[in-house]
Amino acid sequence: MMLNQPSLYRHFQHSSKKRTLKLSHHSERLTKRLKASIEPKSTLECLPNELFYQIFSYLTDRELLNSFRFLPFHHRFDELIENRTSINLQSIQRSQFIEFFYEKSSINPQILRQIRLFNNEETPGMIHFFFSIYSWNLFPNLKILVLDQPEQKDLIKLMKYFSELEHLSIRLSTLVRMPTMVYTNLYSSIANSSLKSLAIHDDPDEPITLPEHLSLPNLTKLTLGSLTMFDIQRILQSAPKLSYLKFHLNSDQSNRYFEHNLSTNITELDIDGPRAEFDLIEKLLRQTRKLKRLKLISRGVNASIWECFIKENLPNLIDFRFKFDIRQKDINLIEYEQDWWKNEKKWIVIGHPLSSLIYTIPFIDTKLILNARTAFRQEKCLSSKLSNEYSNIRQLILTLNPLSFKLCRSDEIYFDKLHSLTLIDYKHSQKPISHLRTLINLSTISHLTIDHRMRSGTFVLLIKEMPHLCSIAGQDVAFSAITNKFQNEHVISFFKENIRKLTISPLKPCDDIRYVSQLCVIFSHIHHLSLSLKWAIDIWPWLTKISNLSSATVFCRYGSFIDLINDPLNHKWFFNCTYELRSHQDLRLWIQ
Numbered sequence: 001m002m003l004n005q006p007s008l009y010r011h012f013q014h015s016s017k018k019r020t021l022k023l024s025h026h027s028e029r030l031t032k033r034l035k036a037s038i039e040p041k042s043t044l045e046c047l048p049n050e051l052f053y054q055i056f057s058y059l060t061d062r063e064l065l066n067s068f069r070f071l072p073f074h075h076r077f078d079e080l081i082e083n084r085t086s087i088n089l090q091s092i093q094r095s096q097f098i099e100f101f102y103e104k105s106s107i108n109p110q111i112l113r114q115i116r117l118f119n120n121e122e123t124p125g126m127i128h129f130f131f132s133i134y135s136w137n138l139f140p141n142l143k144i145l146v147l148d149q150p151e152q153k154d155l156i157k158l159m160k161y162f163s164e165l166e167h168l169s170i171r172l173s174t175l176v177r178m179p180t181m182v183y184t185n186l187y188s189s190i191a192n193s194s195l196k197s198l199a200i201h202d203d204p205d206e207p208i209t210l211p212e213h214l215s216l217p218n219l220t221k222l223t224l225g226s227l228t229m230f231d232i233q234r235i236l237q238s239a240p241k242l243s244y245l246k247f248h249l250n251s252d253q254s255n256r257y258f259e260h261n262l263s264t265n266i267t268e269l270d271i272d273g274p275r276a277e278f279d280l281i282e283k284l285l286r287q288t289r290k291l292k293r294l295k296l297i298s299r300g301v302n303a304s305i306w307e308c309f310i311k312e313n314l315p316n317l318i319d320f321r322f323k324f325d326i327r328q329k330d331i332n333l334i335e336y337e338q339d340w341w342k343n344e345k346k347w348i349v350i351g352h353p354l355s356s357l358i359y360t361i362p363f364i365d366t367k368l369i370l371n372a373r374t375a376f377r378q379e380k381c382l383s384s385k386l387s388n389e390y391s392n393i394r395q396l397i398l399t400l401n402p403l404s405f406k407l408c409r410s411d412e413i414y415f416d417k418l419h420s421l422t423l424i425d426y427k428h429s430q431k432p433i434s435h436l437r438t439l440i441n442l443s444t445i446s447h448l449t450i451d452h453r454m455r456s457g458t459f460v461l462l463i464k465e466m467p468h469l470c471s472i473a474g475q476d477v478a479f480s481a482i483t484n485k486f487q488n489e490h491v492i493s494f495f496k497e498n499i500r501k502l503t504i505s506p507l508k509p510c511d512d513i514r515y516v517s518q519l520c521v522i523f524s525h526i527h528h529l530s531l532s533l534k535w536a537i538d539i540w541p542w543l544t545k546i547s548n549l550s551s552a553t554v555f556c557r558y559g560s561f562i563d564l565i566n567d568p569l570n571h572k573w574f575f576n577c578t579y580e581l582r583s584h585q586d587l588r589l590w591i592q
Contacts, residue, residue, distance in 0.1 A: 049080060056084050062092040065100055082106050086114035086144070091122050093550070094129055102133065109134060114144035119151060121528050121551040124590030125578055127154045136161050149173045152182055159185060163193040166218075171201040184209050191215065199223035204248035204272065214238040226250045232284060236264050249273030249298075251280055262287040267316075270295040274325060278305065286313050293319040300324030300358060303335035303349075320347055321364050327356040350389070367395040389413065395420040396440070416441045422449040426458065433461045447471040447501075456482045456491055463494055473503035473530075476519060486518045496525045503530040506538075513541065520545035527551070535559045536585065543573075543591075551590045560584040 056064060064081060087107060089097065101107055117127045127150050136142075136158070144167040150158070155170075155178075162168055168190065172178075183202075190198060191211040196218050202208070202225035210231055216222075216239040223246040227235075232249075236242065243265050251273050266288040273281070278301040285291065291314050301324075310317055336349035336358065348361050368390060396418050418440060436442060442465035450459070452475060459482040463469060472495075483491050502523050506516075520542065529552040531542060536559030543549065554561070562584055565574050579589035 045076070052077075052080055053084060056081070057086065060088040060090045060092070061101065062090065062096070065092070065096065078104075078106070082108055083111065085111055086116075087112065088116040089123060089126055089130070090116065090118050093123065094126065097126070107134075109138035111141060112139055113141055115139070115142060116146040118148040120149060121553065121590075124551060125151075127151065131158070143167060145169070147171070152178045155186065156182065159189040162189045162195075165193075165195060167197045168195055169199040172203075174203040177206070180209075184211075187211055194218050197221035200225065202226075207250060210234060217241070220244065222246070229280065229284070233262070236262050236287065241265060244268045246270035247272070249276050249280075251276040264288055264290070266291055268293040271297065273298045275299065282309060285309070289313060290316055292316050294321070295364060296320075296322040297364075298322070298324060300326040300329055300331055302331055303338065303341065307340055320345070321360045323357055323359040323364055325356060326358055331358070333358055361389040362391040363389060364392065366392055367397075368393045369397045370399070390415055391417065394418060397422040397424065398426075399424045400426040414439065414441070416444070418445055420447040420449070421445050423454065424451055425453055433458070433465065437465065442466050443468065445469060447473070449473040449503075450478050450482070451475070452477045452481055454478055454482050456484050456488045460490060470498060471501035471503075472499050476504060476506040479504070479519065479522070483522060486522060492522045495522050499523065500526055501528040502526045505532040516541040517545060524548065529553070531555070533557070536561050536564050539564070539587075549591055552588075554587045554589075556585045561587040
């Protein structure tokens with residue numbers, strides 16, 4: 001069919017518009033691609049240095065080493081790491097420190113403001129080693145120092161420099177006590193200093209002897225061990241800027257006299273005084289009218305007494321967490337459930353099923369024993385059915401007998417932040433692993449303790465739910481059971497690939513070399529060992545057959561490690577390691 005001229009014109013015009021439209025779309029796509037190829041992409045390397053230094057502040061030096069060492073542009077990070085103002089040597093071994101930090105000069109002492117050093121099973125002797133290669137005079141700008149379990153000789157050496165710091169934190173070993181004079185000199189070294197914060201973590205049962213002259217004009221935060229009321233009064237008088245105070249109250253030796261006209265700036269108090277009565281606590285709290293947060297462990301009184309006292313003396317108190325012992329006290333829990341406590345202040349108080357305790361939630365302790373009686377309260381006590389009651393719990397000891405399973409209402413409680421789990425009397429035949437999942441977030445657990453009732457099939461199901469499990473504890477018969485007498489290759493393979501820390505109490509006699517060898521084989525890749533033995537000489541199979549072992553803590557009931565170390569036949573072996581004798585039967589050693 002022939003097209004007339006107007007129709008032909010319209011046909012070409014329409015085709016031209018279609019071609020123009022297609023060309024336009026094609027041009028837009030090309031333009032977008034060209035812009036995308038020209039514009040810089042957002043990558044890790046493009047981030048500013050300030051942001052990286054902020055990231056570094058949340059990481060230990062070991063994490064820095066593992067995170068940035070193998071990046072393609074690692075030279076930039078080498079420079080950033082060298083110019084950082086803080087170091088945290090937690091979990092980094094001496095050999096790694098020498099290779100990647102000391103030999104490469106990755107630490108610039110002139111600009112360092114913060115140093116964190118640890119002397120634990122993973123970093124043996126690190127405090128002594130660090131200050132043997134870096135003298136204190138190399139750190140002119142150092143303001144913050146954290147020491148974890150320093151040895152006596154290192155603590156004495158560093159004391160004279162503490163007054164130059166602004167922030168000091170020391171965690172003393174509670175297993176090995178130093179001579180009294182060392183502690184006296186420690187507190188004397190900070191008696192007249194410009195410290196802004198001080199934390200000395202010590203055994204709460206060991207009394208502190210404060211120096212006669214005490215002046216802390218700039219101190220705002222303080223954490224100490226056992227103090228009497230007289231000690232507290234002296235601290236408040238010598239530290240007028242103090243806003244945070246944490247201590248263990250030695251109520252047995254506290255003088256009842258307390259000055260009532262003190263003017264303090266305390267806004268946060270943390271008092272651990274399980275034997276302290278209310279009349280002793282109130283004398284201190286009357287001096288803290290600016291108090292906003294209070295954490296208290298003490299003997300309890302009626303809720304009406306606390307209510308009147310808070311209204312009159314603590315008008316600014318907004319956060320009150322406590323654990324009261326109401327033994328031999330005529331106290332009714334219902335008083336703490338009145339409108340003023342629950343609705344106005346929003347302080348929820350419940351009773352503990354295992355003892356005469358009442359406490360606010362979340363439960364202020366980090367460790368909990370959960371068995372039939374705690375489960376029974378969950379069933380019967382309506383006021384306790386609160387989802388955040390156990391949000392602070394990090395260590396759970398769980399007894400799973402039939403009665404516990406029947407009473408434990410998993411829909412009422414949930415442990416979402418556990419690090420350590422102990423399973424007692426757990427049998428998969430009673431309840432499946434799925435029940436544990438509704439009670440516990442198993443993915444956060446890094447340590448597991450089991451007993452001899454655990455079976456291999458149950459254990460295999462458990463480890464599938466625990467991707468971060470790296471530490472395990474139990475008696476030797478428990479490990480024999482879950483490996484089907486060392487025949488279950490799946491479990492043995494898991495131990496070799498994942499477990500790095502073992503706590504074991506052998507029950508079998510260690511003269512059974514084959515049995516001990518089998519245990520050592522399945523745990524051949526562990527780095528840290530805690531061992532309880534019958535005889536000191538039984539230590540040898542464990543030390544010689546575990547090739548990757550870097551540290552061990554060993555206790556024996558009979559014999560002496562001193563005799564073992566002094567034996568000329570063993571001199572060469574102990575010459576190549578560092579060891580510390582806590583007693584004749586308590587040995588701590590680190591293998592180079």
